Amino acid sequence: MLHMISPGRYDDVAAIVGDVEALLKLRNALDDAILTGTGGTFLFQSDGEGYSFAIVRVEDMYPVHTTYAGEINPVRSGRETVSLRGVPNFLQALCKAALLSALPIPRFLEPKQST
Secondary structure, rough: EEEOOOOOOOOOOOOOEEEEHHHHHHHHHHHHHHOOOEEEEEEEEEOOEEEEEEEEOOOOOOOEEEEOOOOOOOOOOOOOOEHHHHHHOOHHHHHHHHHOOOOOOOOOOOOOOOO
């Protein structure tokens, strides 16, 4: 299981919190993206919901922009012309992540029996 938080503003913190299995999956996907340009994995949140995690290596992040949560009327500088989903190879990374979702991955481990 893996959870992420990202900063909302300059004074916030970002964090990745996960169990060993999820962190290893994330590391493997990062290594793949560094080597090939794209990586992906399929992870779970603690409530059992799965999600695809796409990773893309971008040579020039200068034109890439993001939106803030709750942003209604985004204002972008002239350089911010590419959305995160619009970066080259995003679809390929998403395909790598989605492919893993088709594998038989158990949602939860069997609960331990109390003695």
